[in-house]
Amino acid sequence: MATQRTIGMLLFPRLTQLDLTGPYEVLARLPNTKVHLIAQTLDPVETDRGLTIVPTTTFAACPPLDVIVVPGGPGQQGLMDDDTVLDFLRHQARQAQYVTSVCTGSLVLGAAGLLRGKRATSHWAAIEHLSLLGAVPVKDKVVVDGNVITGAGVTSGIDFALVLAAILEGEAVAREIQLQIEYDPAPPFHSGSPETASPEMLAAVRARLAKLNDERRAKALLAGRKLGVEHGGG
Numbered sequence: 001m002a003t004q005r006t007i008g009m010l011l012f013p014r015l016t017q018l019d020l021t022g023p024y025e026v027l028a029r030l031p032n033t034k035v036h037l038i039a040q041t042l043d044p045v046e047t048d049r050g051l052t053i054v055p056t057t058t059f060a061a062c063p064p065l066d067v068i069v070v071p072g073g074p075g076q077q078g079l080m081d082d083d084t085v086l087d088f089l090r091h092q093a094r095q096a097q098y099v100t101s102v103c104t105g106s107l108v109l110g111a112a113g114l115l116r117g118k119r120a121t122s123h124w125a126a127i128e129h130l131s132l133l134g135a136v137p138v139k140d141k142v143v144v145d146g147n148v149i150t151g152a153g154v155t156s157g158i159d160f161a162l163v164l165a166a167i168l169e170g171e172a173v174a175r176e177i178q179l180q181i182e183y184d185p186a187p188p189f190h191s192g193s194p195e196t197a198s199p200e201m202l203a204a205v206r207a208r209l210a211k212l213n214d215e216r217r218a219k220a221l222l223a224g225r226k227l228g229v230e231h232g233g234g
Contacts, residue, residue, distance in 0.1 A: 007027050007065065009038065025188055080220070100160070107220060117135075119145040155232070
């Protein structure tokens, strides 16, 4: 029997649960695969909307991972200068087959120095910060650059996971999983991206996210400086 594949998904306070649970639903259906939910302790983790998720392993007990997945959420910026988290990601990335993220989880990978020179994506409100971390921002739903795979905002995590599933097990398996979960998007409104939302709605949401976005930019600037990324005076 082939060695079981190990996938590790990072848990942290105030993550956006769909960044994690969407991809989990896909990746946990892969054959011969074990998905670990990883946190610093085994204490339950509360997401940004109050859902509680229980880790299955800790940083210290986590086995070597074939795939690392870092979700995003408003708690993400707290990880960008957390040496324990960043060191864990760097350590696992040394032997991981794929280093991946969903939404603003890419900023955490960037802060760990894992996106230098890599094409990557993030949530539309935060993608501009990737350049501060030495990455090349790309406004696509899923971006693959070598062994680095990043997904855009929140619901893009399902698309990301299906792309990853196809890479790991082949397109036929990924297509079967897509059918099993009946992933056949037909949104009731065409307002799910800056390109389709009305200017008024986009401005309102940007204003609502402004404080959080400013915090993310500040964290990205500091992390980029630690990595030696030139910001051109920005």
